[in-house]
Amino acid sequence: MTVGLILLLAVSVIIFLGLAHRVLDRMHLNDKQALVAVLLILAGGFIDIPVYRGTQIVSVNLGGSVIPVLIALYVLARADTRVETGRGIFCAVATGVALIAITKLFTFEEGRTIIDSIYVFGLAAGIIAYLVGRSRRAAFAGAVLGVVFLDIAHLVEVVIRRMPATVNLGGAGAFDAVIIAGIIAVGLTEIFGEAMERLQGGHIPDVSDDESEE
Numbered sequence: 001m002t003v004g005l006i007l008l009l010a011v012s013v014i015i016f017l018g019l020a021h022r023v024l025d026r027m028h029l030n031d032k033q034a035l036v037a038v039l040l041i042l043a044g045g046f047i048d049i050p051v052y053r054g055t056q057i058v059s060v061n062l063g064g065s066v067i068p069v070l071i072a073l074y075v076l077a078r079a080d081t082r083v084e085t086g087r088g089i090f091c092a093v094a095t096g097v098a099l100i101a102i103t104k105l106f107t108f109e110e111g112r113t114i115i116d117s118i119y120v121f122g123l124a125a126g127i128i129a130y131l132v133g134r135s136r137r138a139a140f141a142g143a144v145l146g147v148v149f150l151d152i153a154h155l156v157e158v159v160i161r162r163m164p165a166t167v168n169l170g171g172a173g174a175f176d177a178v179i180i181a182g183i184i185a186v187g188l189t190e191i192f193g194e195a196m197e198r199l200q201g202g203h204i205p206d207v208s209d210d211e212s213e214e
Contacts, residue, residue: 002175002176003119003176003179003180004045004064004175004176004177004178004179004180005042005045007179007180007183008038008041008042008179009042011038011183012035012038012039012042015031015034015035015038016031016035018031020034022190023136023186023190026136026137027075027136027137027140027186028075028078028137029075037067037071040063040067041063041067041068041071041179042063043062043063044061044062044063044064044066044067045061045062045063045064045175046063047061047062047063048060048061048062048168048171049061049062055162055163055164056155056158056159056163056164056165056166056167057165057166057167058155058167058168058169059167059168059169059171060168060169060170060171061168061169061170061171061174061175062170063170063175064169064170064171064174064175064178065148065151065169065170065171065174065178066170068144068148068170068178068182069144069145069148071144072092072140072141072144072145073141075088075137075140075141076088076089076137076138076141078137079135079137079138084135084137084138087132087133087134087135087138088133088137088138088141088142089141090132090142091129091132091133091138091139091141091142091143091146092129092141092142092144092145092146092149093146093149094128094132094142094146095125095128095129095132095142095143095145095146095147095149095181096145096146096147096148096149096150096153098124098125098128098146099121099124099125099128099146099147099149099150100149100150100153102120102121102124103150103154116173117173118173118174118176118177118180119176119177119180121147121150121177121181122147122176122177122178122179122180122181122184123180123181123184125143125146125147125150125177125180125181125184125185126143126180126181126182126183126184126185126187126188127184127185127188128142128143128146129142129143129146129181129185130143130184130185130188130189130192133185133189134189135189136186136189136190139185139186139188139189140182140185140186142185143181143182143184143185144178144181144182146181147174147177147178147181148169148170148174148178150174151169151170151174152169154167155167155169
């Protein structure tokens, strides 16, 4: 069982016990919607859809690309303001570009790195999306879409260079990276938002809440 599947199962238990209600509420999701989303990703992770077979063999994993992208877009569509929606889109692009830069600046060779590159991309995407997104919705969407952008960029590079390769968008390690990125982005936003609230002795709304009042 991969790290992504383990994390999804853990998240589903937390949601089922009602321990994620505060976070989900600020993302404009309820427990049922979140559980359905998690179950769809879990089931979709075992489904690969063939797209092209030639010099490159291309397929799309439902749970690692299609469903997370639809969920991210749904969350952005329910943002309180256009500013937050725009920030979420910018966050996704910035995260994707940063991940692409990491792949160009560092060489990840199996057996020669302390941590698997998939975890590096997941952690980096989550942290970058948190810093750029600011709100839970924008950070989540930015993290998930950013990882998917990296996967698509890899496919584009392979096609342009006419390299024989098998590309599974959202499959294998990319599935884990998407899950890790989304959880890290929302987790950091929640943790630091809660910390600021306690330090200031009151309720601190999401950044988008402040914008909607202006």
